[in-house]
Amino acid sequence: MRRQYPFHLIEPRWQRHWLQGRTFRAFDPGEQIPETHPFRRRHGRATAPTTADPYAPRYYALDMFPYPSGVGLHVGHPLGYIATDIVSRYKRMQGHHVLHPMGFDAFGLPAEQFAIEHGVHPRATTEANVANMVAQLKALGLSCDWERQLATTDVHYYRWTQWIFLKLYNAWFNPSSNKAEPIETYTGPDPDSVRLAYLGEMPVNWCPALGTVLANEEVTSEGLSERGNHPVYKRPLRQWMLRITAYAERLVAELDLVDWPQGIKLLQRNWIGRSEGATVRFEISALKLHLEVFTTRPDTLFGATFMVLAPEHPLVDQITTGPQRKTVALYRQACAAKSDQERQLAGEKTGVFTGGCALNPVNHESIPIWIADYVMMGYGTGAIMAVPAHDERDWEFAAKFNLEIRPVVQPPGGQPLSKAFTEDGVSIQSGLITGLPTPEARQKITEWLEAQGVGKKTVHYKLRDWLFSRQRYWGEPFPILHAPGGEILAVEEADLPVELPQMDDFKPLAGNSPNTLPQPPLARAPSSWKYVVRAGVHYTREFNTMPQWAGSCWYYLRFLDPANHQHYVDLDKEFYWLSPRGVDLYVGGVEHAVLHLLYARFWHKVLHDLGYANSPEPFRKLVNQGYIEAAAYQDERGFYVDAGKVVEKDGNFFCDDTPVTRAYGKMGKSLKNAVSPEDMCRQYGCDSLRLYEMFMGPLQQSKPWNTAGVEGVYRFLGRVWRLFTDESSVDAFEQKLTILGEDAAGAEDALREIRLHPLITNDPPSLVQLTLLHRTIKKLTDDLQTMSFNTAISALMVFVNEAMTWHNRPVSALREFLLLLAPFAPHIAEELWSMMGGETTLSYEPWPACDPRYLVEDEVEIVLQVNGKIRDRIRTTPSATEEELQTRALQNAKVQEFMAGKTIRKVIVVPGKLVNVVAG
């Protein structure tokens, strides 16, 4: 296949030019700008010509940074990077100061697993992988400020991750001010009980196969680890927790401040799971005890005919009466033996009676107390009042164990209940709230409970505190020391970082038994690291490490000031780039909806409360790119075969002559259908790759990769090349290349011998040419605003297809076109720009302005309809009045033909568009 244009010379040349010229350096306010930098010509101020105009609008475009995995990138990864790069380049041309950084989320399981598999230290593999991926990313021509590159594993980075942890440890959430404050402002008896980072002994998700505990967010709904699908067990362990629940309310409410897809907001809201209700106190007079339950339907209290406790509830032993002890003990044992997964498979309800009874506070009836595993210890108080008439689960339980079902809410129709009625209705048989509709009943009974001192209005959340420690080597060490007596001492800020010790054996101790206990690898670290003396006391370091999410919680802040050794980020820079509402554009996969995005918002809010960040939210606008899918092929055994080896014959697929079946899935290693960006760049050039990824369809949508589809945009760039260049000089150049060798030293110089197309002239563009140009400018500007890259590229194609037929090619129009093309295909645009006499780079050239004069049309086509069906079209001036249009429509032969024999009932005229004659 003949090469469309010499991208293999053009692309490296401009990538080198940008890098060496520091073209995409994001200058901070006050920073010295080199004399010759194109940024200076655009943004240098007359009064302070050497620094950037601090008042120019700034723009922060960010990608979710990648893991530096050993297999590198496939063409699915750059989708978002290309999108933010196009926006960055566009914003730069619009006069914004653009910050577009890139970094690596290098701690955590994948990097460590890779290191274990290859028997090398994770530091070494991480560094090699980062270097490889940087090269891959640079080859895409991203306009990143590489001087800000960082990795979460850099000591100078994780030092500040540890510093933020100390801030969390030394802070508490003050409910009266509704924000985090330094722990010193806490006046209660036990500061350790309110810290935002605390050691808690609680049932956690223990995954023996991974040798570590996991956060709730890392466990799937099947009770398996999100990474690797290993079984997970609940075990009570003493672990570091972050008090994210203190922020539950703000994490829900302040979603209103950000411009995110509704779906993502909904996912977060559902995960946080706010529900309003009441806590109600049930006395157990015989034992001088009481039980608290949480209910969202306090209006159904009069229908509570029994109570149910979680099997693990701490009061079960006291409540259980003699004759029931054996049954209860057996049932509790059976429950404990079940994994989360088994317990979630909701089969028939099980449970046993404890023998105890409690008093319903509203009517002082004595009701039996049961235990059942459909009540979870982890939500509410671990105990419920059961109202079988109005709760499906309670109904099922009552039906099975023959307990009373007492309706207390009348459905609108009033028919007798055949199943639980859970909607709103009118209270009946309910004392003081009888006759009230549900919302009022709920409010009135809550007030009554509060007045009686037996209950209060309560808000509950599904969100649990964040389990923050891992029994892994490759993570940030905690800046925490343990005294022999168990007291905790935080490492002084001045003593940070706590460096990860050099170790040869860093493998986690994995096991198959759920009863193996976590053993952090750092417990095997050298004694010199493990033991610390402070003020004569011998301390042991914390052996757990932080989870992968820690580093990604704040990297967008460190990009603002990556080399600062005094502060985690300079507050003035933070204010400049992030105020008032955070990163301007954040693009990444939807899979981080409740993990990274929730954690990062939490940290940001703490930093904000403590005065270390100005904005209340980290990410103002979020866009989720879709997945790139690709055909994947399975053989008879169901194993995936290398998609690159599959051939199609008459609609069937074969790999090495054995038949295989086709399916579509997310591109990646596991489906053996990855396509590498390098292959694409080698064959078509990265401008084509960029263009194709954007041309495939809307960014947010998942779509299948089709390598053949690249041909279309590649041909388009070939046409662009031929629009500008003289054919005979290109032929001469190609011949010279053949003689010199493709990559010979002189090859790049030979590029300069290519002349402009002879039809390119300095003549002013014609009206037709200007009309096309300005329509294209309008379309591109609108589409970039909404990130509709696919239709923007289509408009560029329309322009070129049209311009190829022109008899002259006016310089001014072509230059404007290049500026429109530049964000999408920057290399070819730069090359042609310089051929057209441009100096240095077009990156800071002003974005073309659309002149509305050229958008007005002197003639429009009007559609003529009869009863909604198109019968003819007429051409007319855009200013034609409704009357004129109506007259012309009614006189139209085709219209009359279809109206024949009918009477006109109505005529609808939409000026500039259509006339619809309604006849019958």
Add this chain to the structure above:
RNA sequence: GCCCGAGUGGUGGAAUGGCAGACACAAGGGACUUAAAAUCCCUUGGCCCGAAAGGGCCGUGCGGGUUCGAAUCCCGCCUUGGGCACCA
């Protein structure tokens, strides 16, 4: 089970109340060429009438509705992707 999103030619998609299928891919035909590649031109949703020019009918997952007019709005269903799942 509940909550979101999607469903348009052979394919990716465009059109978000006013011309369905922009722009591409693939396919077919032609020009150029010794040949190929590349390039350029033409055809390309289905069915029907016509020798042709041209014309008609149907068509945006399915069924209903609102409207002069619906791919687009509303109701019900089907398929599919994702999230949650005994959350009191």
